């Protein structure tokens with residue numbers, strides 16, 4: 001299992017709590033502009049499939065896939 005981001009739900013908040021919740025640092029965010037965060041994605045090599053991140057996203061934007 002690997003996590004992935006539902007880009008339709010993700011609001012790309014610069015303060016995204018999920019980035020800090022992942023124990024392996026697999027949630028990465030591109031650099032954004034002034035007050036807008038960049039695209040959030042999952043580094044699949046770093047993701048261990050623990051699903052902890054799915055509990056933290058307030059928008060339900062993180063899902064798991066096989």
Ligand code: SF4
Nearest residue numbers: 022047048050051053
């Ligand atoms: S499933 Fe676990 S390791 Fe993978 S991105 Fe989510 S919190 Fe990180």
